[in-house]
Amino acid sequence: MSSDDAQKHDPLRERVIDAIRTVRDPEIPVNLYELGLIYEIRIDEQNSVHIDMTLTTPNCPVAELLPQQVKAAVAAVDGVSAASVDVVWEPEWTPDMMSEAAKLDLDFTGKFDPQKLQAKTNLTIGRKPTND
Structure with a gap:
């Protein structure tokens, strides 16, 4: 097993991912991990x-x-000694980054238009934050 494979199956990493899955986007009814x-x-x-x-x-x-x-x-999470989060803007998020499960949850099988999802996020994808 490669070190990448070992990390993917690390029990602490799995618990961290499970914890992240408890955080949901308020505008899109999907957890942040599955949202991509x-x-x-x-x-x-x-x-x-x-x-x-x-x-x-x-x-x-x-x-x-x-x-x-x-x-x-x-x-x-039990076993985590400290946590930090950085918000990054590259690559910019698109609906294609969502997991298949999230797409199914949102009925991305043809009834839910990804363009409408971008419109729902105020068409600001790709714009840098402003202080206005």
């Missing part, structure tokens, strides 16, 4: 967890809340 907003999970030798995540839009009305919720959920 979690780009990277790194766990060091001291079991400190660092997460790179994005948002569906830089001008998300809960842009400060969601990363805090992810951090709190991960920090509460």
Whole structure:
């Protein structure tokens, strides 16, 4: 088993992912992990967890809340010594990043238009946050 494979099957990593799955986007009824907003999970030798995540839009009305919720959920996982979250904007999120399960949950089988999902996020995908 390669080190990448071992990391994918690490019990702590699985518990971290389960914790992230408890955090849901308030506008799209899907958890952040299945929505494809979690780009990277790194766990060091001291079991400190660092997460790179994005948002569906830089001008998300809960842009400060969601990363805090992810951090709190991960920090509460048994075995995690510390948690940190960075919000990144590259690559920009698109509905294609959603898991198949999330697409099915949203009925992405033809009845749910990805363009409408982008419209629901205020058509700000790809724009940098503003302080207006």
